[in-house]
Amino acid sequence: MAKPTGTIPVLSDLRLPLFLTRCGLLAENAVRSFWPFVSVALLALALLMLGVQDHLPVRIVWGGAALSGLALLGTVAIGLRQFRWPTRDKALARLDETLPGHPIQALLDDQVIGTADRDSMAVWQAHQTRMARRAATARAPAPDLRVARRDPFALRYAALLVFLVALLFGSIWRVGTMAAMAPGGIDLAGGPTWEGWVEPPRYTGKPTIYLNDVSAPMMQVPEGSRITLRFYGEIGALTLAETVSGRIGETPPASDPIQDITVARDGELRIDGPGGRTWDLRVLADMPPQVAIAGPAEAEATGEMLLPFAASDDYGVVSGQARITLDLGVLPRRHGLAVDPDPRDEVIVQLPMPIAGDRTDFTETLVEDFSRHPWAHLPVTVTLSAEDAAGHVTEAEPRPMLLPARRFFDPMAAAVVEQRRDLLWSLDNARRVAQVLRAISHRPDEVFRSETSYLRLRAILRRLELMTDHGLTGDHQAELAQAMWDLAILLEEGDLGDALERLRRAQERLSEAMKNGASDQEIADLMQELREATDDYLRQLSRQAQQQGQQGDQQQAQNGMQMTQDDLQRMMDRIQELMEQGRMAEAEQALRELQQMMENMRVTQGQGQGGQSEGQQAMEGLAETLREQQGLSDQAFRDLQEQFNPGAQSGENRGNEGRNGGQGRGQSHEGQGQGRADGQGQPGSNGQPGSEQSLADRQQALRDELARQQGRLPGAGTPEGDAARDALDRAGRAMEGAEQSLRQDDYAGAIDQQSEAMEALREGMRALGEAMAQQQQNQTGQGMTEGDMRAQNRDPLGRNSGSNGSLGTQENLLQGEDVYRRARELLDEIRRRSGEAERPEVERDYLQRLLDRF
Template sequence: MAIEPTSLGPLLTRLRVPLTLTWAGMIAERLVHAFWPLWTLCAAVAGVLMLGLHEMVPVDIVWALLVAVVVLFAVFAGQGLLKFRWPRRAEALARLDAALPGHPLTALSDRQVIGAGDHASRALWRAHLARMERKAAEARAVEPDLKLSRKDVFGLRYVALLGLLVALMFGSVWRVGSVTEMGPGGSGAALADTATWEGWIEPPAYTGRPSLYLNDLDGTIEAPVGSRVTLRFYGQVGALSLSETVSGRTEDVGAATDPDQSFDITRDGEMRIDGPNGESWQVTALPDAAPTAEILSDGMKTTFDGQMSQPFRAEDDYGVTGGTARFTLDLGAVDRRYGLSADPDPRDPIELTLPMPVAGDRSEFVETLIENLSQHAWAHLPVMLTLEVSDDAGQLGQSAPESMKLPARRFFDPVAASIIEQRRDLLWTKSNGRRVVQMLRAISHAPEPGLFRSDTAYLKLRVIMRRLDTLVSHGSLADETQAEIAEALWDLAVLLEDGDIGDALERMREAQERLSEAIKRGATDEEIAQLMQELRDATQDYLRQKSQQAQRETDEPDNRELTENMMRMDSQDLQDMMDRIQELMEQGRMAEAQQALEEFQEMMENLRVTEGQQGQGGESPGQQAMEGLAETLRDQQGLSDQAFRDLQEQFNPNAQAGESQGNQGRSGGQGQGQQHEGLDGQGEGEGQQRGGRGDPLAGDSEGSLADRQEALRRRLDAQRDSLPGGGSEAGEAARDALDRAGRAMDGAEEALRGNDMAEAIDRQSEAMEALREGMRNLGEALAENNETQGGQGQALGQFGDQQSDPLGRIPGRGGQVGTQDELLQGEDVYRRARELLDEIRRRSGEGERPEVERNYLRRLLDRF
């Protein structure tokens, strides 16, 4: 019930402030509850107009939306007016009284009805009123209820306010007036005279071509197929229009006067903008050619263990992104006899991912596919190889199919070869299971002594045969068990084939005898080529097992490295001789080929004799001379490293000695790498022995760089005077090379005394190169005089090979730099190459590095 203010009298004067605030809160509450849809609509429309969103849609839609907004505005305004009631002062007083305990304002407006004539009753009534007045004096303004969650369950008011806030931050109030220009009577006629446009052509990213700004171009334009054309029309809608024949669009084609135009160039044609400041162009679409691939026959090889190396070439105008090698069985070329007479089980083609260049241009490159398919069911069967490459546009290109036999490992042991053949028949089709069991039973029945290498191998074959027999008898030979049996047969064949080093040597001898007999009886070229390949494989197998045996039997790291170097040289010499034999046979010079084969056999005999002589006797004078020169070369390298560090520190004077960033030479102080300063790098014991004689090379503290260079030159003079191999051409060449090294050392000494570090480094490099040449010549002289252990072919293998180049390659025979190590093989080669490139890029961007070093790093990046 409302309280009449007139009944309260002077109390209202004291309650004027809280009563007024409560009344104002009621007004705000009723306005919010009645008109919240209206102000939500106004906020949303204002945000849209200030952001200019109306400029992005056609004018017809804009006007339709404006009409809808006006209608909604009228509806929401009418609803608000019907709901809104202006609050009276009595209603505000009642709300204030309801917020007080005991409703004191209501009590003060009451009158005493009973006991008005009783004195005590009137006293009690006055005390009651006084207490109510004290409570009323504590009145505070009542907060209005502005919550709309029950009415706006979707929070539309917050969405509208957020849009308005974004418009105030990123929009402009001046855009609101642009809506008047979108209809009749606006300023569209004036804008028609100032209509303008902008346009771009963006070629596909993979082409590497720059974007074209159409406003700067006229006449003829060349752009790759797939380029994106974007046009923007400004001014009155309809003042500018587009006509084009380059996209070939037939569907979803908008109006020619749309402010935004986007399409792709797919063919030659014309593009024209009609209207004020219009322009036209003749567009030539540059086609994206499909990539191509080619299988290269040169360089194709298969190692003794069946690893295939297949070179290929790929090309594309913008770059190849990937490729696949697909091997499919050439069933028509298969010799359908014995186990291959039955129809084969379905088997998917072999698909291998082609390797791509890690860095550089992919528009044209040559790579090598390396894979071992020896355990596949199609091993040594006719297949068709097809390469398929793709580019960024998704185009595919294929090579011409190449007919070949699937490269795989060859088995020379008769039992191992028979087991591999039965494994092939089992994988050909599971219906061959009964036949394979019979063949394995025939192989293992009452074997002759020595047919199987061990009882273990024989028992393994019997176990495999019985299990296969059981599976076939019960009809339970599934794909999984077929694969398990095939794996067991492979392991058994490898066990029988590899055996020990004696078996490998015997197979190599047998291969030599078969090839010699074939040459004598005039066998066909195909048979001789096959026997030659068998000899190569048997020789590789023998050398591999010999190397493994040497590694097992050699405990000392130095001896192990020496043995590996000797084996590497043995392998290279044997390969060179076999290449010579094959070349003679291809030329039809069979007599010379027979003689070369006999020399090959003699070399193998010498190799076996050398095996028994290794480790016997001391070092010859030639060996001592070679070791002394190698030590001199190492010391010269150490001096050159320190000279280079001093040169770096000239460019970085704030760094302490040895702390130049990136220093990785020997004796680097704070740098990284092996110590190589004088003789300290040779080990503690040797350094103490040499240092005890006062050698200036013994350390930094015993002489300047120039003094140490002079001492090293004197040592070289003494070594040259005692050099063996005199009288031979190679020996004289070695002395001449050491003379040049001495003169270069003299020049380095003079440059060091003049503090010309750059000149000193150049002279030291010449000295090292001359030293290496002298060592190569000395090795040839020792080989000619048969002074090194093992005769010819090992001088360089034992000593000349000890000094590797920065890539880890070992100098070969005759001083030829090369390596038998497969430096580019391994699963992590691509990851490692990327890491190296990233490290070079990082170092080239470090400004504190010397300019000479950063220039060198930039040249590396330009090259790779």
């Protein structure tokens, strides 16, 4: 039996928690019942604040308003039916659930049995006391406002998000425009009114104009501007008349409350009715962009075309293109260009636009590399076009020019590039290209600097003839063109690891550029290349001296003149100065003198060493392996020739030309197929079965020999030694691939693998040389005493060198003695030392020049 709640003193102390709990239940019931109503109300209000009604017809706006009203009424009705007012008992039950043991309910209960038993009554009183203390600690629970089960799609959050956006970007005052859309909804006593805006296109960057503030009768607006007018009041009281849009066909009524037009031409804009106004609109036409070539097209030394251009527009250029077409009308149609070209699309490249800054008027440079294109150095027409934001496109006057591209100064490289162009010009030129390539390689020892490039040319030639006989396709054409381009680059640039060859090539390219009237930028790039090649050559000379255990590191020419690196730099500065002044004849003469001195330059020789070190032995072994690999490659090439002409005797195939110039005689080839593997020197192209197998066995034996040499390679643990071992690993893998190709009678693939093996061997030898030089330098530095360092730092007269790396000395030659007596003693000492044959040659030459001068 439950007691009345008012008779329990403890419950009187729980009035505040009970009230808060009841308020929480009220909030729970309200949220669960009326969240649809609140969501619909927020969504409708947000749409009005964003001004959606201003962009829709009146009928649609009021239709949406009616639907919103029905939705609000429906959600209110559902909410009222579901809502229940929380009672005090429910609040007590909710509060009691938060306490362990339900003490409030225990306080409301009465003892039913055992009332006559004193002990039972004592236990009940103790229980009531304990429950009272526990009930005194009650705190109001937090209300459960979650309605996720009732709203699984979170529509309430979507409505809230739209409302927050409206608060940020909308206006509460726009809600009042709904009343103006209703017939008679505005106070007619105030009369009809209107509003208007002129919104220029966004790309113009001009602000929106509020027409109510424009009192001038004439107004200028950009082309494409949008005019929006809104009429408030009785429909028909205000009407619009305009001649600026140029609209034809069906147009909206002039009395519509919302008018939206686009300005396309000059005309009149007039609002008829109370408070109406008239404007004479003048359209600011969007001018088309302008683009033109701003200077001559030039080519850098690496082949990139530099084409300056200028573009402008009243509001800014958006994009541009350069269209390049071949000018067949002025093209000299001779040699490989005599046949009709294969169809080829015109070249279209995008013009670079400024990333930041103003695009209304700017100058940029188009940088593209057309060196590999068949139209390189041929007459073309370049047409530039530009487009603005309004879609206007302007084309500049076509400019005829020779398409700038990379220039090849090596005659053989230029010939290969020309034949590559003819092959890309038309597939009908394939046989002619093969004949020309065979002709220019008639004497390979006179035109090729390396055997690798010669072998590549012969492989390209054979592949071209084979593809021509079986039908040359576009894919074959692209493959051969890429191979010929790589060969031309190899012929032009040569082996960059060979410093002397690079120096000669840089000097020849610079000389050819001066003779052919190259651009200033190209000459400057070639001059920089000459400087780098000279520095590399001097470093190689110094490294060679260290490898041979020489003491000196000073360069000298054969005529005995001493030159330092600063002297060489001054000579190159003088050459560049002469070229900049246009004195090309004097510049060429100075370049020839520099070339002659660099050819004769060497490192001062010192005392040789009695025996060979481990590194020198390894270097000689690798050199022998390289020679034998070259012989095997020559043998494989001869077998490839005989494979395409099996009826010929050994060495008598057409075009079978050796490195020594013999034709039709296999023994004229260098290498002669001899190697350590068999020792018999039998040529592999004898047409007998098993000869190819013998060549593969010799390749395997050479690979095994390389592996043995690699195991005894010095310099382990150093960066140079590890680089040498990596290079020899690549050479071994290439030899293994060549062996497999030989066993499959794939001579073309074998030649390619053998070329890779030789390149890797050369790289390994260079890395081994650097490792030996570094090792010897460390040994020299560790074994040199302080006295030896001071002795080596003395000049031929026994004086100490200057401090801080200076070439002079701070010591006084006279030191207080008579000048003439001291001079005679010095001359006598110079004569005595110049006659000592054991002194280094550079020191004796220096002393002799002192005697000649004084």
